[in-house]
Amino acid sequence: MNILEALIIAAVASVLFLLFVVGIVVYHNFSQIFSPENSKKARFKRLLTQESTPLHGSGLRREIRKAFERVLIPLSKADKRALPVRMDKTFRSNIECQLELLQQRKLCRDIRLTDVIPQPKNEFTRWEDDGREWRESVLECTALERYVPAEGGDPVYEIYRPNAYAHILQSRHIRSSDRKAEKNSYYAGQGKISCPSCGAPLELGSQQVVCPYCGGTIHSDFYDWQTETFALYEPASSNPFLVLMIPTALLFLCMFFSLWLIPDMEAAMGTALGSALVILVLAVAMPSLRARRQKKLGEQVVNYSEHYLRSCIAQALHDEGDNPQLMDRSVGTLLLKNVVNTDDITRITVKVQISETYLPLGKKPYTKKYKRTLTMHRARYPERRKADGAFFAEKECPSCGANFVPDEHHCCSFCGYALQHDRSKWVMEKAGS
Known part of the structure; x- marks a missing residue:
C-alpha cells in the first residue's frame, strides 16, 4: 500500500476511534452534563442563596456543620474575635495572618459550599492514640470563594471550584466517660497545670478552677475539640484534549506504519486492528492502574492518611x-x-x-x-x-x-x-x- 492510502485509512480509523470514545463518554454522562441542575448557572444560584450560616440547609450533622462553620464564619467576617478558642497553635497563626491581610485590604473571604456530600456518610472518621481522640470530615462539594469589600459591594475576585473537597481535622483529650473499661492508657480524669499568673501547681478537675494562692481563675477547654487544620482544595483535572488525543495519535501512527510497511493487506489490517484494541484497553485501564499503584504505595506506609x-x-x-x-x-x-x-x-x-x-x-x-x-x-x-x-x-x-x-x-x-x-x-x- 502506498503512503497516501496508508495515511487516508489511518486518519479515517483514528477519527472513528475518537468519535467512538467521545460517544461513550457523552452517553454515560449525558444526564449529568446536560442536566439543568448541574449547569454552572444553577450552581451559582444555589451558591449565592443567602443563608444564616454557610452550611445551613446542607443536611449535615450538627457536629460536622459546626466544625466547618467555626472556621468559615471568621473568614467571612475577617474577625479574629470569631475564631474558636481551641485551635492548634500553627493553624491559629496561619488563620490570623490571613485575617490580618484581609483587614489590611479591607476585604472578607466569603467561602460558600453547595451540593455537599459528606464522606463517609455524614459521620466523622475517628481514631485514638494514647489518650487523645481524633476526628476528621471530608465534604465533596461545589465551592465558590469570593473576596468581597468589607463595606459591601461586588466581589473583587472569585474562585469557582465545581469539584472541590473541604477537609477538617480536630482532636481532644478523651473524656473519662468516653474511656473504654478494657483500656487503661487514657488520662485519669485530672490533669496538672501551672497557674499562668503565679506558676503554682494546680489540679485541673474541671473546665474552670480558682488558684488558691493568687485567686486567679483559670478557664480551660481541656475536653473541647481543638481544630488542627482546615483545607479547601480541588483535585487536578486532566486535560480532556490530551486524554483523547494521545491514544488517537498512537492509533494513527500504529495503523499508518502497519499499512505502509506490511505488504500483506490482511496481516497489515490485523496488526492495525490489534494495535487499536490494545490502545483502547490501555486508555480505559490507565486510571485504574494508576489508582491501584497509589493504593499499593500507600499500603507500604504505616497508618497512611492522604488528608x-x-x-x-x-x-x-x-x-x-x-x-x-x-x-x-x-x-x-x-x-x-x-x-x-x-x-x-x-x-x-x-x-x-x-x-x-x-x-x-x-x-x-x-x-x-x-x-x-x-x-x-x-x-x-x-x-x-x-x-x-x-x-x-x-x-x-x-x-x-x-x-x-x-x-x-x-x-x-x-x-x-x-x-x-x-x-x-x-x-x-x-x-x-
Whole structure:
C-alpha cells in the first residue's frame, strides 16, 4: 500500500476511534452534563442563596456543620474575635495572618459550599492514640470563594471550584466517660497545670478552677475539640484534549506504519486492528492502574492518611517563608512516586498540585497554580514510644502554646497534646521544581 492510502485509512480509523470514545463518554454522562441542575448557572444560584450560616440547609450533622462553620464564619467576617478558642497553635497563626491581610485590604473571604456530600456518610472518621481522640470530615462539594469589600459591594475576585473537597481535622483529650473499661492508657480524669499568673501547681478537675494562692481563675477547654487544620482544595483535572488525543495519535501512527510497511493487506489490517484494541484497553485501564499503584504505595506506609499528609505538606510549605501578599495556599492532588522504609523512618517522594492566592496591595487578586515534587520523612512506627532516654519537654506546648507540664502520660496537662504525635508528622527534606 502506498503512503497516501496508508495515511487516508489511518486518519479515517483514528477519527472513528475518537468519535467512538467521545460517544461513550457523552452517553454515560449525558444526564449529568446536560442536566439543568448541574449547569454552572444553577450552581451559582444555589451558591449565592443567602443563608444564616454557610452550611445551613446542607443536611449535615450538627457536629460536622459546626466544625466547618467555626472556621468559615471568621473568614467571612475577617474577625479574629470569631475564631474558636481551641485551635492548634500553627493553624491559629496561619488563620490570623490571613485575617490580618484581609483587614489590611479591607476585604472578607466569603467561602460558600453547595451540593455537599459528606464522606463517609455524614459521620466523622475517628481514631485514638494514647489518650487523645481524633476526628476528621471530608465534604465533596461545589465551592465558590469570593473576596468581597468589607463595606459591601461586588466581589473583587472569585474562585469557582465545581469539584472541590473541604477537609477538617480536630482532636481532644478523651473524656473519662468516653474511656473504654478494657483500656487503661487514657488520662485519669485530672490533669496538672501551672497557674499562668503565679506558676503554682494546680489540679485541673474541671473546665474552670480558682488558684488558691493568687485567686486567679483559670478557664480551660481541656475536653473541647481543638481544630488542627482546615483545607479547601480541588483535585487536578486532566486535560480532556490530551486524554483523547494521545491514544488517537498512537492509533494513527500504529495503523499508518502497519499499512505502509506490511505488504500483506490482511496481516497489515490485523496488526492495525490489534494495535487499536490494545490502545483502547490501555486508555480505559490507565486510571485504574494508576489508582491501584497509589493504593499499593500507600499500603507500604504505616497508618497512611492522604488528608494528613496534605496538611503536613501545607504546614511545611508555610514554614519555608511566605510572601507577605500570599493569602492562602491549598494542596490539591497528591501522587506518590516512591516509598522507602528503613528500620526507623519512612521516606516518600510525592508530586503535589499547589494553588496559591495572592492579595497584592492596590492590585487585583490572582491565583497561581504549579506542581512540585517533595521528599518527606517521618517515623516508620509513629505509635511506638522510646522506653529509654530523658523525656523531651518544651517551654511551650507545640499545640496550644501553654507552658508544657507533662502529665503521667507525657502529654500536655493543659490541652492533652501528646508529643509522640510529632513522630507521625511528615517533615520535608528537599524539594524540586
